[in-house]
Amino acid sequence: LDKPDLSDVRSDLQRIRDSLRETYNLDSAKFSFELLSRLPEVLRDSGWKVALTLWKDKIIDVEASDAIDEVYGVAVDIGTSKIIGYLTDLKSGKLLEVCFIENPQISYGEDVISRITYASENVENLRRLHKVLIEGINKVISRLCIKAKCRARNIYEVTVVGNTVMHHLFLSLSTKFLGLSPYVPVVSEPINVEARELSLKVNPSANVHVLPVIAGFVGADAVADIIATGIHKSDELSMVVDIGTNTEVILGNKESIMASSCASGPAFEGAHIKCGMKAVTGAIERLTIDPKTLEVTYKTIGGSPPVGLCGSAVIDCIAELFKAGIIDRGGRMMDQDMHDKIRMVDSDREFVLVRKGEDGAKRDIVITQRDVREIQLAKSAIYTGCYILMKRMKVRPEDVEKCYVAGAFGNYLNLTNAKLIGMLPDLSPDKIEFVGNAAGAGARMALVSKSVREEAAEVARKVEYVELALDPDFQLEFASAMYLPHRDVNRFPSLKDLV
Amino acid sequence: LDKPDLSDVRSDLQRIRDSLRETYNLDSAKFSFELLSRLPEVLRDSGWKVALTLWKDKIIDVEASDAIDEVYGVAVDIGTSKIIGYLTDLKSGKLLEVCFIENPQISYGEDVISRITYASENVENLRRLHKVLIEGINKVISRLCIKAKCRARNIYEVTVVGNTVMHHLFLSLSTKFLGLSPYVPVVSEPINVEARELSLKVNPSANVHVLPVIAGFVGADAVADIIATGIHKSDELSMVVDIGTNTEVILGNKESIMASSCASGPAFEGAHIKCGMKAVTGAIERLTIDPKTLEVTYKTIGGSPPVGLCGSAVIDCIAELFKAGIIDRGGRMMDQDMHDKIRMVDSDREFVLVRKGEDGAKRDIVITQRDVREIQLAKSAIYTGCYILMKRMKVRPEDVEKCYVAGAFGNYLNLTNAKLIGMLPDLSPDKIEFVGNAAGAGARMALVSKSVREEAAEVARKVEYVELALDPDFQLEFASAMYLPHRDVNRFPSLKDLV
Structure with missing residues (x-):
């Protein structure tokens, strides 16, 4: 830029505008109001050599041109239990760092319903849930920046996904009517808002x-699931099951898609399970039980001494105990006199998987009768969701060409075991694919692509929501799905030999 | 709006959008983010009958439709010494109330230079000046609302004018470089920003x-002056002199306009004058002095007992004392032995206009030698501004077809006296028109008209700024203009008989 003198007293902004017009033929760039207050100093400190950052037609940052040219974005997946952030280099599109923390709203309720209840009591509660969520996200962002050695002010773009309750709390919108029939969101369309x-x-x-x-009850995370798996562009009839405290079930293809949500609880994320834990270092992530000796073989995340069971191991555990005959189709655990690994503690029966001291374990790691009931409720909710959606679309299991299973199971999920406990319909194993955190993947895709955002808006408009509880078969289906794999074994022809 | 039920679970916003599309063919209204948080309650409390307020294509308010349909705007004129607010009914365009307060920044310096100095010391000072200004404006708005019995949240539009320093401080922009050559503003174009x-x-x-x-040094107030007087659309060669702590002088017509600013000080606003005061109740606003008896006749604002002299009376005072021979062309006051109304107080000579007790006066009201010097400086600055602008445009006094004099003189200004003391060039009295607060009038016009805003943007781009201090004749001209009416009496042919 030319320096101003008494013969050229154009304003600082005018000088930038004129240069943009001359050099880039850019005529109508808007200027973020917040930047004006920094503009005079930056121009003069840099000797009138500056670099501008534009978003669409708006100038959102001005820096000295010799400042390193860093442009970052963060995709945020707000789960009911976990907030995950993905730091991305917006120029190369490369993922730089991933970081997550527990959703700090957990101290106000573990599931979405209890948070809705809390937030609906008064507006201060709503603001508080909003505030702790923002603080949590800021913590994730700050850790990402420390790990990647970048400055937060060079993050120019953020995408956010989450279920509708998280979505509303993030935006400080009332969640009261999400909890009351007919469960109407305040806003469903995509929102663009400035970070400040x-x-x-x-x-x-x-x-x-x-x-x-x-x-x-089907949020931006489900939209991101669809985007990440691409089922909205596929000819194949596909199913997506995104397992979390709320599990989203989505079924369809490029013609039409139906989506639903079931309250599966946090069991598959390790919560409400006596020795449950998140998929972090020390968590047993897979295990097998020898049906004859009941010898337990397992693998922990990071190869560390075992601390507890994460979701994938919980599923393995139920499936293996079922195959070994330790639990029956109704989920009842055998008496303690059956085997010395079964014992009574606090009037609950439990099976000891790892004894204290073994492989450095600091306590006995067990699975209890109560845990089994918790898993049965969770898997029954998920199966029922899948079943009712298939029924609505008049689809048989064999018609489903692809099934994507998503969720926070670390890097591992035994899909055969998931089917064996009846969490998923009886599909051929080659049709099932574990895709990890699909919602986060969708958020990352939207971070770097305008067309993906347009696709997402289109998807959200087109997907038909199915309210499971309104289905006349729901109660009966739910009860029948409590069995392992199901009361009606004909639903699982591929498992007939096992059952 | 239709109420949602389980067969129609569109989001609250979608419901509004669909209705706007169906009823008003409005397809792409944006929604203010802030409103979303109020939306669900308003919709339900109003029984799904709401009134929307739109600004351009953005919905900025939602109220129950039985709420009274009130839409207000406020035009704000931020003067160096005074903040004036004009409350307007945006539907009828009617002016409802006017209110002003002293600019609370005055405690940080009386003129713009001292405020620039204070604000440049550190960023906290800048923020403080910004903050007290906003608080001042909020006080004006609150008083307007009380007087008009309206709710501040029904004010949907605000226009703001002020000199460039007030403009920058209002927007919290650095004023540092306004005080350093070449005096470059951060931004000169119109700014639209949300109130929050x-x-x-x-x-x-x-x-x-x-x-x-x-x-x-020529701000939005000068733009508003031009808009209010319409000189940018006129064939006539016109001059605008807007008298304040800084006086703007503008000269031109629809072909071209030049503008300048002179530091005339606050004397004409009653400050720096021993018995000076603002044009409020009790201020003497006009006076005459019998040249023979030195009898003083005066009129106060509101007809109240006299308290002091406002700007218009100060001008009268100098002119009348000059005509009576009490002060000479150099501004020197006669000795105290000349007349018993002249006396020495604190080694300053003064002329007693009103004695304590007379007409209920609570003190002697006087004009001092020092006051006369203050006025001479002020009027000399203004005249020099007019003169240099005319010289630049190669214009003689007789070529000026119209002269608008603006300023905070209440409702009265004796234009003949203003010319007599040499504040204005020697123009025929029928060419001179006192227009009161033209900047405020321009702000009010911009409040209700989009095309006026476009005109203003155009004016600001086209007007040529003249830096008086750079003119080689400036110092000499300024010194010559200290005389009454001027050292060179040929400049005031119409006053030759008097002088």
């Missing part, structure tokens, strides 16, 4: 793109 | 339109 309006600690003018939601 | 970004206490989504500035 939400006090997110990135560049204050960064655009925060919140992906659209489908319905009160 | 500035913490203005009106509807948080209200648009605040800040009129453009011309240069570091």
Whole structure:
């Protein structure tokens, strides 16, 4: 830029505009109001050599041109239990770092219903849930920046996914009517808002793109699941099952898609399970039980001494105990006099998987009768969701060409065991694919692509929401699905030999 | 709006959008993010009958449709010494109330230079000046609302004018470089910003339109002066003199316009004058002195007992004393032995206009030798501004077809006296028109008209700024103009008989 003198007293902004017009033929760039206050110093400190960052037609940052040219974005997946952030280099599209923390809202309730209840009591509670969520996300962002050695003010773009309750709490919107029939969200379309309006600690003018939601109980995470798996563009009839505290079930192809949500509880994330834990270092992530000797073989995350069971191991555990005859089709565990690994503690029966001291374990790692009941409830909810959606679309299991299973199971999920306990319909194993955190993957895709955002908006408009509880078969289906794998063994022809 | 039920679970916002599309063919209305948080309650409390307020294509308010349909705007004129607010009914365009307060920044310096100095010391000082200004404006708005019995959240539009320093401080922009050659503003174009970004206490989504500035010392108030007098659309060669702590002088017509600013000080606003005061109740606003008896006849604002002299009376006073021979062309006051109304107080000579007790006066009201010097400086600055601008445009006094004099003189200004003391060039009295607060009038015009805003932007781009101090004749001209009316009496042919 030319320096101003008494014969050229154009304003600082005008000088930038004129240069943009002359050099880039850019005529109508908007200027973020917040930047104006920094503009005069930056121009003069840099000797009138500056680099601008634009978002669409808006200038959102001005730096000295010799400042390193860093442009980052963060995709955020707000789960009911976990907040995950993905730091991305926006120029190369490369994923730089991943980081997660427990959702700090957990101290106000473990599931979405209890948080809705808390937030609906008064507006201060709503604001508090919003605030702790923002603080949590800021913590994730700050850790990402430390790990990648980058400055938060060079983060210019944020995408956010989450279920509708997380979505509303992130935006400080009332969740009260999400908890009351007919469960209407305040807004379903995608939202773009400047970071400073939400006090997110990135560049204050960064655009925060919140992906659209489908319905009160099928959120932006489901939209991201669809985007990540691409079922909305595929000819194949596909199913997506995203397992979490709420499990989203999605079925369809490029013609039409139905989606639903079931309250499967946090069992598969390790919560409400006596020795359950998240998929972090020390968690047993897979295990087998010898049906004759009941010898337990297992693998922990990071190869560390075993600390507890994460979701994938919990599934293995139920399946293996079932195959070994330790639990029956109704989920009842055998008496303690059957085997010395079975014992009574606090009037609950439990099976000892790892004894204290073994492989460095600091306590006995067990699975209890109560744990089995918890898993039965969870898997029954998921199966029922899949079943009712298939029924609505008039689809038989053999018609489903692909089934994507997503969830926070670390890197491992034994899909055969998941089917064996009846969590998933009886599909051929080659049709089933574990895709990890699909919602996060969708958020990352939206972070770097405008067309993906348009696709997501289109998906959210087109997907049909199915309210499971309204289905006349729901109660009966749910009860029947409590069995392992199901009361009606004909539903699982491939497992007939085992059962 | 239709109520949602389980067969129609569109989001609250979608429901509004669909209705806007169906009823008003409005397809792409944006929604203020801030409103979303109020939306669900308003919809349900109103029984799904709501009224929307739109600004351009953005929905900025939602209220129950039986709420009274009130839509207000406020035009704000930020003077160096005074903040004036004009509350307007945006539907009828009617002016409802006017209110002003002293600019609370005065405790940080009386003129713009001292405020620039204070604000440049550190960023906290800048923020403080910004904050007290916003608080001042909020006070004006709150008083307007009380007087008009309206709610601040029904104010949806604000326009703001002020000199460039007030403009920058209002927007929290650095004023440092306004005080350093070449006096470059950060931004000169019009700014639109949401009220909540500035913490203005009106509807948080209200648009605040800040009129453009011309240069570091010719601000949005000058733009508003031009708009209000219409000289940019006229064939007539016109002059505008807007008298304040800084006086703007503008000369031109629809072909071209030049503008300049002179530091005339606050004397004409009653400050720095021993018995000076603002044009409020009790201020003497006009006076005559019998040249033979030295009998003083005067009129106060509101007809109240006299308290002091406002700007218009100060001008009268100098002119009348000059005509009576009490002060000479150099501004020197006669000795105290000349007349018993002249006396020495604190080694300053003074002329007693009103004695304590007379007409209920609580003190002697006087004009001092020092006051006369102050006025001479002020009027000399203004005249020099007019003269240099005319010289630059190669214009003689007789070529000027119209002269608008603006300023905070209450409702009265004796233009003949203003010319007699040499504040204005020697123009025929029928060419001179006192227009009161033209900047405020321009702000009010911009409040209700989009095309006026476009005109203002155009004016700010086209007007040529003249830096008086750079003119080689400036010092000499200034010194010559200290005389009454001028050292060179040929400049005032119409006054030759008097002088």
